Amino acid sequence: xxxxxxxxxxxxxxxxxxxxxPDLLYIDLHLIHEVTSPQAFDGLRIAGRxxxxxxxxxxxxxxxxxxxxxxxxxxVSKAQVETLRKNAAEFGxxxxxxxxxxxxxxxxxxxxxxxTQPGMTVVCGDSHTSTHGAFGALAxxxxxxxxxxxLATQTLPAYRPKTMAIExxxxxPFGVTSKDLILAIIAKIGTGGGQGHIVEYRGEAIxxxxxxxxxxxxxxxxxxxxxxxMIAPDETTFEYLRGRAHAPTGDAWDAAVAYWRSLRTDDDAxxxxxxxxxxxxxxxFVTWGTNPGQGAPLSGAVPVPEExxxxxxxxRALDYMGxxxxxxxxEIQVDTVFVGSCTNGRLEDLRAVAEVLRGxxxxxxxxxxxxxxxxxxxxxxxxxxxVFTAAGAxxxxxxxxxxxxxxxxxxxxxxxxxxxxxxxxxxxQGKGGRTHLVSPAVAAASxxxxxxxxxxxx
Amino acid sequence: MEAFTTHTGRGVPLRRSNVDTDQIIPAVWLKQVSRTGxxxxxxxxxxxxPAFVLNDPVYExxxxxxxxxxxxxxxSREHAVWALQQYGFRAVVAARxxxxxxxxxxxxGLLPVVLPAETVEALQSAIExxxxxxxxxxxxxxxxxxxxxxxxxxxxxxxxxxLLEGLDDIGLTLRHADDVETYENGRQSWLPTTV
Ligand code: SF4
Numbered sequence: 001x002x003x004x005x006x007x008x009x010x011x012x013x014x015x016x017x018x019x020x021x022p023d024l025l026y027i028d029l030h031l032i033h034e035v036t037s038p039q040a041f042d043g044l045r046i047a048g049r050x051x052x053x054x055x056x057x058x059x060x061x062x063x064x065x066x067x068x069x070x071x072x073x074x075x076v077s078k079a080q081v082e083t084l085r086k087n088a089a090e091f092g093x094x095x096x097x098x099x100x101x102x103x104x105x106x107x108x109x110x111x112x113x114x115x116t117q118p119g120m121t122v123v124c125g126d127s128h129t130s131t132h133g134a135f136g137a138l139a140x141x142x143x144x145x146x147x148x149x150x151l152a153t154q155t156l157p158a159y160r161p162k163t164m165a166i167e168x169x170x171x172x173p174f175g176v177t178s179k180d181l182i183l184a185i186i187a188k189i190g191t192g193g194g195q196g197h198i199v200e201y202r203g204e205a206i207x208x209x210x211x212x213x214x215x216x217x218x219x220x221x222x223x224x225x226x227x228x229x230m231i232a233p234d235e236t237t238f239e240y241l242r243g244r245a246h247a248p249t250g251d252a253w254d255a256a257v258a259y260w261r262s263l264r265t266d267d268d269a270x271x272x273x274x275x276x277x278x279x280x281x282x283x284x285f286v287t288w289g290t291n292p293g294q295g296a297p298l299s300g301a302v303p304v305p306e307e308x309x310x311x312x313x314x315x316r317a318l319d320y321m322g323x324x325x326x327x328x329x330x331e332i333q334v335d336t337v338f339v340g341s342c343t344n345g346r347l348e349d350l351r352a353v354a355e356v357l358r359g360x361x362x363x364x365x366x367x368x369x370x371x372x373x374x375x376x377x378x379x380x381x382x383x384x385x386x387v388f389t390a391a392g393a394x395x396x397x398x399x400x401x402x403x404x405x406x407x408x409x410x411x412x413x414x415x416x417x418x419x420x421x422x423x424x425x426x427x428x429q430g431k432g433g434r435t436h437l438v439s440p441a442v443a444a445a446s447x448x449x450x451x452x453x454x455x456x457x458x
Numbered sequence: 459m460e461a462f463t464t465h466t467g468r469g470v471p472l473r474r475s476n477v478d479t480d481q482i483i484p485a486v487w488l489k490q491v492s493r494t495g496x497x498x499x500x501x502x503x504x505x506x507x508p509a510f511v512l513n514d515p516v517y518e519x520x521x522x523x524x525x526x527x528x529x530x531x532x533x534s535r536e537h538a539v540w541a542l543q544q545y546g547f548r549a550v551v552a553a554r555x556x557x558x559x560x561x562x563x564x565x566x567g568l569l570p571v572v573l574p575a576e577t578v579e580a581l582q583s584a585i586e587x588x589x590x591x592x593x594x595x596x597x598x599x600x601x602x603x604x605x606x607x608x609x610x611x612x613x614x615x616x617x618x619x620x621l622l623e624g625l626d627d628i629g630l631t632l633r634h635a636d637d638v639e640t641y642e643n644g645r646q647s648w649l650p651t652t653v
Contacts, residue, residue, distance in 0.1 A: 117650060153635075425481065
């Protein structure tokens with residue numbers, strides 16, 4: 001019987017297999033940031049171990065960095081960033097510090113440099129490592145103990161997860177984006193729906209997405225509980241990679257592409273679980289609750305808790321969000337709009353925002369944070385920043401920013417945001433803050449009206 | 459890693475589903491570069507509510523957290539495990555766990571125990587009826603026991619062995635350094651390096 005894409009990539013990386021033990025997998029790329037690495041480096045030092053492959057490791061500063069120019073004001077954040085600098089220097093790891101042209105959110109810079117390639121294994125002490133699966137890589141988040149393990153051995157012991165196919169047939173209607181698609185998928189299968197699985201996104205609607213759109217989809221696989229999300233590489237993938245700093249060149253490029261073409265699920269392969277979605281039925285989608293599965297089409301209303309699959313959780317969410325059942329979602333007023341994060345902080349996302357904001361004025365505080373310094377430079381080269389500032393939005397430096405509020409960009413208690421990030425958990429964007437997850441286009445339209453709005457309704 | 463064989467202690471029922479790791483330990487606590495002191499951040503936002511179950515004095519000193527389904531979803535932060543352990547928990551019982559949280563727990567010796575949702579609820583009710591109920595989590599026998607009840611749970615042999623012995627994964631992997639080297643020598647030459 002044939003094999004799935006996930007199985008092919010997995011098998012290619014098995015260093016050692018023994019009965020009754022997890023497989024030992026080789027890791028091709030290890031991404032590091034300041035938050036989940038300090039204790040791992042400490043562990044190495046205590047045990048007198050080295051980093052086995054600094055040349056397969058790259059570090060960036062992203063979670064704590066301020067998005068206005070200048071040094072880090074918070075001494076604890078500053079100490080964490082300085083710790084990463086010391087560790088990178090001591091262990092010989094390439095680091096992109098604040099202010100560097102290569103700095104950015106860890107999941108934005110890997111693909112940007114061409115370091116993320118089809119068929120690779122990619123890990124990072126960060127759950128949104130699933131982003132890199134958009135290239136047909138097997139990419140997943142790990143904890144600090146595992147970060148230390150990869151640093152020391154360049155391998156990880158792991159059991160092969162089950163496989164799930166999410167087949168997205170048809171075409172996304174005009175004005176419906178990859179973010180709407182993944183929010184609809186999570187609402188359908190639930191935050192635990194993908195547990196124990198590697199998801200492969202397949203079908204016409206997925207093939208039609210750009211690399212940026214595919215990254216948005218794979219990024220939020222973890223929000224459906226999945227271990228990883230993958231999309232088989234195709235011409236779109238190869239075109240994106242061609243000419244990037246770390247992509248192969250010359251004969252090596254041809255050899256790599258020949259191999260990458262084999263990275264697709266065989267026609268006779270079977271998945272453990274199959275989910276089907278018709279893209280043509282989708283519409284702009286937003287969340288109303290406190291987990292990413294609590295979402296609905298923007299044209300709908302806040303649900304009645306008793307009519308949801310988990311009434312107690314829905315009631316708790318409505319209490320926290322300060323919402324009443326039956327309120328049309330498009331009547332929800334927002335105080336802040338956040339555009340950015342590893343979900344939607346790439347150039348294509350900023351273009352979508354600019355398209356809506358051009359010639360309009362924002363009615364709510366609007367923060368636009370590029371995912372990397374390169375994204376910032378590219379956006380400015382196209383003049384997007386002028387559109388943003390003319391509309392009254394704030395154009396910031398690169399970082400995670402209000403996606404998790406470890407830097408000064410946070411919501412005040414009770415404040416409500418429309419956010420292009422990935423988590424609407426209680427307090428995620430600041431204690432007591434209330435988050436509605438939206439696409440970049442909906443974020444921009446909401447900035448204009450001051451309430452959740454689809455661009456078509458402007 | 460701390461070995462785990464069997465543990466007996468009182469339980470605390472956390473009747474909420476989808477407790478994500480941002481709730482277990484909010485991001486502002488992740489700025490620390492040490493491995494200690496995270497107990498103060500455990501459920502930091504919820505603990506401000508006097509009615510939150512961990513604030514109920516009858517559960518003081520409890521060491522088995524009995525939670526709703528999908529516990530530990532979201533962020534990969536291992537700090538969530540450290541916070542639970544440093545607060546005094548040795549095991550978490552739930553019907554479903556976030557994959558990364560469960561993995562992190564087994565690396566640290568915090569035992570994640572999966573029981574059917576009805577069994578978890580029965581255990582929560584038993585604890586609510588009598589907070590002095592002693593709960594035994596027996597990894598050797600793969601069993602949770604309280605009062606006259608007992609419920610078996612599944613855990614793969616390898617993880618169980620590692621936990622029973624308190625073995626460090628890195629040490630185990632380094633025994634296979636030859637295999638790693640052989641694999642490395644066969645990697646495709648076009649694969650990228652960061653240098
Ligand atoms: S942008 Fe948000 S989700 Fe992405 S790595 Fe940063 S904090 Fe995590």
